[in-house]
Amino acid sequence: xxxxxxxxxxMDSLQCLPGVGPKSAQRMMLHLLERDRKGAFKLSEAxxxxxxxxxHCQRCRxxxxxxxxxxxxxxxxxxxxxxxxxxxxxxLAIEQAGGFKGHYFVLMGHLSxxxxxxxxxxxxxxxxxxxxxxxxxxxxxxTNPTVEGEATAHYIAAxxxxxxxxxxxxxxxxxxxxxLEYIDGGTLxxxxxxxxxxxx
Amino acid sequence: xxxxxxxxxxMDSLQCLPGVGPKSAQRMMLHLLERDRKGAFKLSEAxxxxxxxxxHCQRCRxxxxxxxxxxxxxxxxxxxxxxxxxxxxxxLAIEQAGGFKGHYFVLMGHLSxxxxxxxxxxxxxxxxxxxxxxxxxxxxxxTNPTVEGEATAHYIAAxxxxxxxxxxxxxxxxxxxxxLEYIDGGTLxxxxxxxxxxxx
Numbered sequence: 261x262x263x264x265x266x267x268x269x270x271m272d273s274l275q276c277l278p279g280v281g282p283k284s285a286q287r288m289m290l291h292l293l294e295r296d297r298k299g300a301f302k303l304s305e306a307x308x309x310x311x312x313x314x315x316h317c318q319r320c321r322x323x324x325x326x327x328x329x330x331x332x333x334x335x336x337x338x339x340x341x342x343x344x345x346x347x348x349x350x351x352l353a354i355e356q357a358g359g360f361k362g363h364y365f366v367l368m369g370h371l372s373x374x375x376x377x378x379x380x381x382x383x384x385x386x387x388x389x390x391x392x393x394x395x396x397x398x399x400x401x402x403t404n405p406t407v408e409g410e411a412t413a414h415y416i417a418a419x420x421x422x423x424x425x426x427x428x429x430x431x432x433x434x435x436x437x438x439x440l441e442y443i444d445g446g447t448l449x450x451x452x453x454x455x456x457x458x459x460x
Numbered sequence: 461x462x463x464x465x466x467x468x469x470x471m472d473s474l475q476c477l478p479g480v481g482p483k484s485a486q487r488m489m490l491h492l493l494e495r496d497r498k499g500a501f502k503l504s505e506a507x508x509x510x511x512x513x514x515x516h517c518q519r520c521r522x523x524x525x526x527x528x529x530x531x532x533x534x535x536x537x538x539x540x541x542x543x544x545x546x547x548x549x550x551x552l553a554i555e556q557a558g559g560f561k562g563h564y565f566v567l568m569g570h571l572s573x574x575x576x577x578x579x580x581x582x583x584x585x586x587x588x589x590x591x592x593x594x595x596x597x598x599x600x601x602x603t604n605p606t607v608e609g610e611a612t613a614h615y616i617a618a619x620x621x622x623x624x625x626x627x628x629x630x631x632x633x634x635x636x637x638x639x640l641e642y643i644d645g646g647t648l649x650x651x652x653x654x655x656x657x658x659x660x
Contacts, residue, residue: 263552264524266510273506276499278491284479289510290549291478293523294568297511299476304507306473307492310466311500314493323493324464349490352463368494 267293319390321383322348322366331355331364338362340397344387344416346370346404354402362400365390370408371415384416391425398426405432405450467493519590521583522548522566531555531564538562540597544587544616546570546604554602562600565590570608571615584616591625598626605632605650 262268267289274285292300316322317329324330331337331351341362345351351364367382379385391399399420403409417427433451434443443451462468467489474485492500516522517529524530531537531551541562545551551564567582579585591599599620603609617627633651634643643651 262555263548264514264526264530266506266514266525267523270506270510273499273503276492276496276503277488279484279487286549286552287479288477290523290547292476292507293510293514294547296476299473300507300511303473303476304504304511306466306470307500307504307507310470310489310493311497311504314464314466323467323490325466326464330464347490347494348463349486352486355462 263289316368317366320364320366321368321386322351322364336361340395341400342387342391342396342398343400343402344413345402346409346412350402350404365399367403367412370403370406370412372408379415379419382412384419387416388419388423391420392423396425398428401427401429463489516568517566520564520566521568521586522551522564536561540595541600542587542591542596542598543600543602544613545602546609546612550602550604565599567603567612570603570606570612572608579615579619582612584619587616588619588623591620592623596625598628601627601629 263271270292271282271285271289274280274288275282280288292303310325313325314323315325317324317332318327319332320329322329322331326333338361341360342365343354343360343362344365344367345354346367346369348366348368351366354360354364365383365387367384369377369382371377371379371382387399390396399416401413401416403413403416413429417429420427431454432447433454434440434447440448463471470492471482471485471489474480474488475482480488492503510525513525514523515525517524517532518527519532520529522529522531526533538561541560542565543554543560543562544565544567545554546567546569548566548568551566554560554564565583565587567584569577569582571577571579571582587599590596599616601613601616603613613629617629620627631654632647633654634640634647640648
């Protein structure tokens with residue numbers, strides 16, 4: 261004996277969510293069916309609409325249901341400055357930090373030859389075409405400081421340099437509020453290599 | 461700036477799931493939209509169907525889309541033995557342990573005067589009517605060994621005794637495979653109080 265077919269189907273489907281295994285799925289199912297049917301209907305509707313209508317911005321490739329996303333269509337933002345990131349979550353993190361007023365280009369991943377993800381899969385040709393065609397002065401590479409993110413940054417930098425555009429990489433070092441004794445060695449070495457002279 | 465409206469709506473809706481906060485909701489949204497749209501549609505459909513069609517078994521009150529659940533309608537099970545549990549998950553746990561071949565009665569909660577949950581909300585009148593009308597020989601109380609579960613068990617036991625039916629409570633003690641030194645004091649005291657003479 262187990263739960264009835266519709267309940268089993270719901271628990272199976274919940275397990276497509278990252279970090280949700282059989283036990284969490286059961287807990288979610290009981291919560292939704294016993295205490296929050298309205299939430300279940302709302303979530304069902306939201307999933308259906310988003311999965312159907314959300315696509316990619318034609319300019320920066322971020323997730324959006326518009327043809328051109330909010331940032332790309334904002335005339336107050338500086339189109340001469342393009343920040344390259346791996347995911348839409350990175351865009352949000354940078355926006356929440358505030359301060360950056362340029363455009364973005366979202367790779368939706370990183371180069372990963374092992375998984376068969378090459379330059380065309382992360383839209384590098386589209387990025388090059390935009391940089392070439394538009395009035396871009398600087399491209400800031402903000403991919404993750406992981407092996408794949410670094411390799412992707414290097415590849416893009418090499419491709420962009422041929423077009424004569426300024427290319428920069430965000431600084432890596434000790435995070436604000438971080439305590440030196442708890443920072444890993446790689447980050448510390450980056451922080452030393454990237455040191456800047458103090459001038460008054 | 462934030463994500464587009466449909467994405468925000470999806471992240472908000474995901475947070476109706478227990479244990480899912482803003483960060484997990486964002487991770488789930490990115491996973492579903494970037495890598496598993498099929499899963500999103502499947503989950504949407506499963507939620508809608510379950511929320512619409514799953515109700516309670518008319519006999520034992522467990523969650524099911526049938527009028528009478530699989531266990532209640534199984535003629536091979538012993539209707540003379542009724543096990544009272546708090547949730548459908550408890551039924552599943554007992555079924556998976558195997559060995560119990562009677563019927564269940566699912567309270568779908570426990571007595572909780574503070575939250576306004578009284579005997580009628582957990583179907584005790586329905587249980588009494590069933591015990592009175594049917595050929596029930598024994599009612600096994602398997603509510604949780606929590607303050608509320610114990611209080612609920614005591615209340616049901618008092619109500620059932622008036623009907624002259626045998627009432628029992630599952631044993632509480634040291635779990636199999638448990639090591640004494642790691643067992644809490646309350647459980648140990650229960651294990652001592654519930655000791656049984658070894659006979660050969």
